[in-house]
Amino acid sequence: MTTSQNCLADEWPEYKSICLSLDAKPDAVRGALGRITNWMNDRALAHETAELVLAEILNNLVEHATNPNAPLINLRLREDADSIFCEVLDQGASFSPLSVKKSAQSYHNVPVDDLPEGGFGVFLVQTLAESISYQSENGQNRLSLRLPLTTMSEQI
């Protein structure tokens, strides 16, 4: 389930922020992405990059969620001058998107059997997001990043 929350902290003024709480489950992730998309559409912002980056981050949390007692993920976005500032809080297994460096390569001559079926998510986050920061302390994980306010076509 995904629920909207009041953004209570000063850093997240209601008029330009959205705060959500969601279960660490695939359907709740879809729900959260839908709300984020609507929020960005309402602000006339291109949502494609945000949707993809947040999908990768949230799906990763769902996949590695280990703590049945604290399944909730907290997600906050704020529209700043040139970017969307995002913060993701969870209490699952610690995993930083910066811990794995993956480079894009041409797969043109790679045998079909050797093609990768995973690992793209971290690459997409590192490629599309900026100012990625990750802290893990006392079982509480905090990921923050910025999404530039451009469309994906300008980033390729």
Place this chain on the structure above:
Amino acid sequence: MELVHSNTGDISIISVGEPRIDAASALQFKEQFRAVTPKTANRVVLDLEGVGFVDSSGLGAIVAMMKWLAPDAALELSGMGENVRKVFALTRMDTVFKIHDNISELSG
């Protein structure tokens, strides 16, 4: 996850009737694909017309189906929207598939 199989000449076309191939639906996509696609077909085209969102799980699922069809067929893609094309381009996975603009472009 609704996938529909049709034939044009000797080409098997698998049409995706869902707007998203993502973490929530990747497993069903693979299961349904294997259920409706003749494994020994010479040419198989995955028609992504109407799919507006593919994430890394969806991408991985599509690659898995390419591997499943090999070596009898090399999975081809068609009808990719802008959003989907960008994900394949960013990850360089567009170098792996033969890509068509749409179904009517296929030669029989």
